[in-house]
Amino acid sequence: MSKPQFPITRLRRARYNPVIRELTAETQISVNDLVMPLFITFGENVKQEILSMPGQYRFSVDELVVKCKQLWQKNIRAVLLFGIPAVKDKHGLVGAHEHGIIQKAIVALKKELPGLVLIADVCNCEYTTHGHCGTIIDGDVDNDLTLETLAAQAVSLAKAGADVIAPSDMMDGRVLRIREALDKSGYYKIPILAYSAKFASGFYGPFREAADSAPAFGDRRTYQMDVRNGNEALREIEQDIAEGADMVMVKPGLAYLDIVAKAKARFNIPIAVYNVSGEYSMLKAAAQNGWVDEDRLVMETMFAFKRAGADLILTYWAEKVADLIA
Numbered sequence: 001m002s003k004p005q006f007p008i009t010r011l012r013r014a015r016y017n018p019v020i021r022e023l024t025a026e027t028q029i030s031v032n033d034l035v036m037p038l039f040i041t042f043g044e045n046v047k048q049e050i051l052s053m054p055g056q057y058r059f060s061v062d063e064l065v066v067k068c069k070q071l072w073q074k075n076i077r078a079v080l081l082f083g084i085p086a087v088k089d090k091h092g093l094v095g096a097h098e099h100g101i102i103q104k105a106i107v108a109l110k111k112e113l114p115g116l117v118l119i120a121d122v123c124n125c126e127y128t129t130h131g132h133c134g135t136i137i138d139g140d141v142d143n144d145l146t147l148e149t150l151a152a153q154a155v156s157l158a159k160a161g162a163d164v165i166a167p168s169d170m171m172d173g174r175v176l177r178i179r180e181a182l183d184k185s186g187y188y189k190i191p192i193l194a195y196s197a198k199f200a201s202g203f204y205g206p207f208r209e210a211a212d213s214a215p216a217f218g219d220r221r222t223y224q225m226d227v228r229n230g231n232e233a234l235r236e237i238e239q240d241i242a243e244g245a246d247m248v249m250v251k252p253g254l255a256y257l258d259i260v261a262k263a264k265a266r267f268n269i270p271i272a273v274y275n276v277s278g279e280y281s282m283l284k285a286a287a288q289n290g291w292v293d294e295d296r297l298v299m300e301t302m303f304a305f306k307r308a309g310a311d312l313i314l315t316y317w318a319e320k321v322a323d324l325i326a
């Protein structure tokens with residue numbers, strides 16, 4: 001044990017002057033790190049607030065374009081797209097339809113904002129009648145059948161013009177299957193952002209209202225990870241890297257920063273963190289009650305992600321952060 005070095009060492013010395021505090025700050029947050037998730041619904045002129053996520057909306061495609069132009073003005077250069085289709089089916093095949101909701105949104109956005117990076121979430125839960133992430137056999141999601149619908153959806157989204165494919169289903173082998181399908185169709189330049197360590201979390205509650213994707217029976221514990229497991233999360237990430245993921249994600253964010261830090265130390269790949277709906281809603285609700293300072297906690301949260309080692313942050317606060325640091 002080394003001896004205490006006080007009074008020679010005084011860590012407060014670097015804190016007295018605000019400029020020195022800035023000079024010595026270890027982490028910064030930039031709009032270049034941010035991805036804004038958006039919900040797209042059918043119809044026209046729709047901008048409907050999500051009850052459990054005040055300040056977040058479901059947009060019809062025309063309104064989505066308006067919103068993305070505002071984001072672009074604020075230097076946000078990447079969005080993550082979720083679709084709420086007019087009709088659903090047993091296997092989620094509507095998600096792979098050429099004129100599906102997200103495909104239409106992508107075409108419209110690419111026309112108006114060609115530089116905006118469109119990250120397409122790939123999953124079946126928004127598109128199935130039962131709300132599970134794949135095809136049901138004997139009361140559970142069948143892994144290998146689901147790989148086929150996911151691959152079809154990924155190719156269809158790439159064809160529409162998606163810049164990044166982000167599978168969020170947690171089936172085994174989906175990164176490899178999607179990579180093969182994309183390459184076979186000529187989309188070898190399109191990167192995969194894998195939701196690698198995605199936990200079966202209660203923090204997705206508000207999202208399921210927003211995306212109308214709550215499972216009609218059971219839960220997602222046979223495919224999403226057990227919240228108690230950290231080593232297994234690293235194994236999931238390792239697998240996805242081996243299958244060809246270009247970026248990996250940890251989700252949710254705040255309660256899983258141990259995984260972010262370990263993944264950053266262990267793997268040489270960009271690490272994304274998803275600051276999910278429940279995390280947004282908790283902070284928002286507390287702020288609306290006047291119990292916490294929203295702006296301050298939003299920035300504190302972003303710095304926590306950066307400190308833990310996240311390279312990119314998917315957050316419903318993206319626009320707010322852009323305003324705060326402008």
Ligand code: PBG
Nearest residue numbers: 123125168203204207276277278
């Ligand atoms: C789709 C998907 C979910 C989220 C992102 N993609 C929901 C889920 O797995 O139930 C959650 C995002 C959030 O809560 O903000 N599978």
